Amino acid sequence: xxxxxxxxxxxxxxxxxxxxxxxxxxxxxxxxxxxxxxxxxxxxxxxxxxxxxxxxxxxxxxxxxxxxxxxxxxxxxxxxxxxxxxxxxxxxxxxxxxxxxxxxxxxxxxxxxxxxxxxxxxxxxxxxxxxxxxxx
Ligand code: HEM
Numbered sequence: 001x002x003x004x005x006x007x008x009x010x011x012x013x014x015x016x017x018x019x020x021x022x023x024x025x026x027x028x029x030x031x032x033x034x035x036x037x038x039x040x041x042x043x044x045x046x047x048x049x050x051x052x053x054x055x056x057x058x059x060x061x062x063x064x065x066x067x068x069x070x071x072x073x074x075x076x077x078x079x080x081x082x083x084x085x086x087x088x089x090x091x092x093x094x095x096x097x098x099x100x101x102x103x104x105x106x107x108x109x110x111x112x113x114x115x116x117x118x119x120x121x122x123x124x125x126x127x128x129x130x131x132x133x134x135x136x
Pocket of ligand 1: 020022023024025026027028030042045046049050053
């Protein structure tokens with residue numbers, strides 16, 4: 001597995017662990033209320049599991065597994081995938097800052113734009129690798 005996929009998938013696993021921990025605490029609180037301020041972390045729970053786990057895991061595996069035998073270098077525009085990784089994680093934390101830490105609507109918007117940028121950069125990397133068995 002390429003180094004970049006290792007980083008991306010490990011980051012996704014950390015978000016899975018963190019997101020599920022917040023979810024479990026929220027669920028416990030719903031059963032026996034013990035920490036009302038936990039609800040401020042619901043946006044972080046959703047962000048970590050949807051963007052940090054599901055989307056990021058998908059990008060990590062896609063970078064590893066999309067066809068790569070015809071191209072030299074084997075994964076062209078790797079820089080775009082690296083930028084996507086950085087933008088996605090920057091976006092996740094800006095969204096959490098804008099919601100859970102109430103840093104403001106503009107921080108939330110900046111986070112969403114960074115996440116959109118991550119998807120666009122990854123698409124720019126992957127586009128040329130979406131090829132048939134014959135390489136076209
Ligand atoms: C990939 C897995 C998961 C995703 C994508 C996810 C996503 C979400 C979303 C979108 C909501 C908001 C639902 C709404 O507002 O109606 C939510 C709420 C919640 N989630 Fe998760 N979740 C996941 C796993 C879990 C797990 C494993 C737990 C518990 C161990 C959990 C506990 C909760 C709780 C307690 C709420 C609040 C429900 C309420 O508003 O009363 N979630 N989750």
